[in-house]
Amino acid sequence: MKVLFFGDVVGEPGLAALERELPRLKALHRPDFVIANGENLDLTVPGLGRAGMSLESLERLLALGVDAVTGGNHSFDPPDMEAVLAHPRVLRPLNYSPHAPGRGALLLEKGGQRLLVVNLAGRSALPLADSPMEAMAQLLAKEPGGAVLVDFHSESVFEKLGFAFLFDGRLAAVLGTHTHVPTADARILPRGTAYVSDVGMVGPEGGMQGYEPGFLVEALRLRLPPRGLELRWASGGVRLSHVLLHIEAGKAVDLQHSYEVLP
Ligand SMILES: [Fe+2]
Numbered sequence: 001m002k003v004l005f006f007g008d009v010v011g012e013p014g015l016a017a018l019e020r021e022l023p024r025l026k027a028l029h030r031p032d033f034v035i036a037n038g039e040n041l042d043l044t045v046p047g048l049g050r051a052g053m054s055l056e057s058l059e060r061l062l063a064l065g066v067d068a069v070t071g072g073n074h075s076f077d078p079p080d081m082e083a084v085l086a087h088p089r090v091l092r093p094l095n096y097s098p099h100a101p102g103r104g105a106l107l108l109e110k111g112g113q114r115l116l117v118v119n120l121a122g123r124s125a126l127p128l129a130d131s132p133m134e135a136m137a138q139l140l141a142k143e144p145g146g147a148v149l150v151d152f153h154s155e156s157v158f159e160k161l162g163f164a165f166l167f168d169g170r171l172a173a174v175l176g177t178h179t180h181v182p183t184a185d186a187r188i189l190p191r192g193t194a195y196v197s198d199v200g201m202v203g204p205e206g207g208m209q210g211y212e213p214g215f216l217v218e219a220l221r222l223r224l225p226p227r228g229l230e231l232r233w234a235s236g237g238v239r240l241s242h243v244l245l246h247i248e249a250g251k252a253v254d255l256q257h258s259y260e261v262l263p
Pocket residue numbers: 008039040072178179180
């Protein structure tokens with residue numbers, strides 16, 4: 001089974017780049033499943049720095065043949081988050097409040113292949129999250145066998161590595177998201193779990209994690225949303241960060257991490 005996974009898709013620049021590039025990548029690699037992290041697809045409340053995704057952008061991703069759209073801390077940003085999270089192809093972190101709408105795991109089935117996609121968040125990205133280790137253990141106890149891919153959304157390499165080694169051999173992949181910065185550490189752990197600390201973004205370079213620095217720098221300085229400014233996407237070349245994963249019998253046999261900036 002082959003899987004293409006794209007890290008945090010940032011805004012119109014990221015989405016438009018995927019619309020240009022994904023048909024070519026699909027023809028080249030013929031993946032069974034395509035997954036993308038969509039927590040930065042839109043600026044849902046730019047004056048407050050809120051991201052998340054709209055149903056319109058979600059439909060554009062799905063029209064490209066994306067099978068599942070994962071999330072993170074920004075899953076709960078949109079004012080209409082209930083409508084977005086109710087979509088059957090959308091995931092948000094599994095280990096969040098029991099009152100949160102939506103789902104944290106999704107079983108994909110196509111052409112006789114099955115892949116369980118799980119979205120988890122570390123507390124460094126989502127401070128009120130429950131333990132991702134406990135949530136994963138509980139889910140595995142309910143879901144015997146099969147290939148499992150985890151989008152682990154966290155600021156911390158330490159947290160992501162510890163999680164991946166705990167579940168090495170029981171998960172096909174632990175793919176890090178959230179920082180938008182690709183890490184040069186893709187590998188297959190000793191018992192067969194593919195791992196990368198952060199896949200990186202599908203989004204524009206030149207600023208801060210795909211955004212213009214203005215709003216974010218002031219928000220950091222003031223520790224408040226700066227009045228009179230809005231969060232905007234950066235305007236540099238788009239970095240197309242993704243992983244191509246080959247899974248056999250629930251374990252990874254090959255992992256290729258790419259993060260080139262498109263011309
Ligand atoms: Fe993100």
